[in-house]
Amino acid sequence: MSPLPLAFAMPPAPPTDFRRALYAGALFKLAPSEASLRLAHEVHEVLAEAFRDVGDPREAQFRLPAGEHLERLGRVRQVLGREARFLEGARAVLAAAGQEPGAYALDTLRLRGILDRGQEIAAAAPVYFAHRDTWYANPRAQLNWWLALHDAPEEETFTFFPEAFERPVPNSSSTFDYATWRAQAGWQNPRRAASAAYPTSLVPLDGFQERGFACRTGEVLVFSGAHLHRTRPHTSGRTRFSLDFRAVHLEDHHRGLGAPDVDNRSTGSTLEDYVHPATARAGGAA
Ligand SMILES: [Fe+2]
Secondary structure (H helix, E strand, O other), X not given: OOOOOXXXXXXXXXXXXXXXXXXOOOOEEEOOOHHHHHHHHHHHHHHHHHOHHHOOHHHHHHOOOHHHHHHHHHHHHHHHHHOHHXXXXXXXXXXXXXXXXXXXXXXXXXXXXXXXXXXXXXXHHHHHOOEOHHHHOOOOOEEEEEEEOOXXXXXXXXXXOHHXXXXXXXXXXXXXXXXXXXXXXXXXXXXXXXXXXXXXXXXXXXXXXXXXXXXXXXXXXXXXXXXXEXXXXXXXXXXXXXXXXXXXXXXXXXXXXXXXXXXXOOEOOXXXXXXXXXXXXXXXXX
């Protein structure tokens, strides 16, 4: 199989070509824009406020009991979901890349905090599962916009298996039903049910090329949610933070456009919980 196009550059100028390339598996790492830097800065401010008494948020995991650290991150996530300026910030990032924000439905903004040695925490195991987002009942047209909140070397980010984009991989997505999962777990719920399904690949991925990337503050990685990817465990001595949001171009979705769906067996659809353009309102990001 020939390697997929890894553009890692400016997207094609016509917005439709950009989306078409993404649905075909292209990965883009966009240079920082005024919008992405502003959003990163605003998230930094919320993080800094949440951990002001213990100093650098990236080192707070060593200065607070685990439960309190998690609780404070939860509060930061509530602010990101509650305050409309963050959803507007995400829409500005779309606009800076030439996309029409009003054409998209957006999921909740997600703050990721990948702990130093987080892989040693049993309850965090699903964080590191290799997966496609489509195995979690996300639409084929879903595009992921991943914003670097700080510089990070390749060892602290995540990886793709581009060769698996169009190739089926045995997986446990048949265990995932969105309505069931939402009742049992939901996004970042510390009281999730132990039986909640977290689909993952069921075979070793040694046969696939694994592609990683380093990033600088404000860079935005854009990729199809159908890409097989996984978060890297790390021992960097600090927490890696990033922000991401999921966007679905509604007209594309309704026309049946999107990435190939080669091995997804999940049921339901997350799209019902996205913020749709017609329903966007102040404070309506949750
Ligand atoms: Fe993912």
